[in-house]
Amino acid sequence: MLSIKELETLIEKLDKSSIDEFTYEANGAKLKLKKNNTIAEPVSKEVVHKPIEVQPQQVVQKEETVEQVQQEVSVPQTAVKDYDHEIKSPMVGTFYSSPSPDQPVFVQTGDTVSGDTIVCIVEAMKLFNEIEADVNGTITEILVENGELVEYGQPLFRIKTV
Template sequence: MLTIQEINQLIEKLDQSTIEEFSYEASGAKIKLKKNTGDSKTQVVSQPVVQPQETVPQPKVETTTKPEVTTEATETKEEPQPKADYDHEIVSPMVGTFYSSPSPDKPVYVQVGDQVNEDSIVCIVEAMKLFNEIEADVNGTITEILAENGELVEYGQPLFRIKKA
C-alpha cells in the first residue's frame, strides 16, 4: 500500500515527465493519475487607443495555462474571491474524498459563519480507507466552504476560507 508521501512523489514525477497517464494497482488498492491536457487559453484583446492625430493599436496577448496533474478527471472551477473576505485558507493535505461530517447521520462539523479554534475539526479527508481529521489551524470565522460533501479533492486544494479573529 502506498503512503501519502509516495503518492505525492508520484504526482511530482508525473508532472515533470512526458507521461500523460499512470495507473497502479496492488492488494485491492487502485490509483490512477492523469495529466490535465485541456488547452485552456486566456486571451486579452485591447481596443485601439485613439489619440488626437494617430491611432496606435495595442498588442494582442495570449497566454496558456500549465497542465495540472489531476486524478480521475475531476476538476473544480473556482471564481476568485476578494482577499478582504478571508485571511486564511484551509487546504487539503492530500488527495482524497472530502466529508463535512463524521458520518452521514451526524451534523456537519462547521457551517459558514461558525467560529473555529486552531484545534477545531472542520472536515475529514479520506484517503485509502484512512479518515484524516482536518483542523482549522487558526482562530476565526468560516466565511466560505469550497468543497462539497463526498467530492474528490486534490492535494493543496482550498477547502475553507476563514476570517481570522
C-alpha cells in the same frame, strides 16, 4: 508515458479540436492539457456608432470613439477579500463534512472556530483523517462539497482570523 513526439502530436490535435481540456493518466503519471481561449483585442481609435434615443420610437446614430464608449461602461469593482487564511487538504482523498451521514456537519459558513476545532474528515485509503482549523476565526467560505474528491494542497475552507 508519452514520448516528446507523441506529446507534440497530442497538443496539435487538441489545439485544432473543439475540446478545451484533456486529461491523460498512465502508470501513476497524470497529464492535463488546457486551451487558453482568452483573446486580447487591441484598443483602437476607431469610431463606434452608438444608438441614442432622441424621441420616443426614434433612434439616431451618434459617433463616439472607443475611449468615449469605454468611459461610459461601468467596470465592476473587484471583490473584497473576506478571508486571510485557507485550510488546505493535507492529502489526496474524499472530503466529508460530517462524522457520518446521519450526523450534523462539523462547521458551516459563519461558524466560529478555534485552532483545535475539527472542520472535516479527509478519507484516504480507508483511513479517516480529522482536519483541524489550526487558527482562531470565522468560516467565511466552504470550497468543496460533501463526498467530493480533493487533491493535496487544495483549499477546503476560507477563514477570517481574529
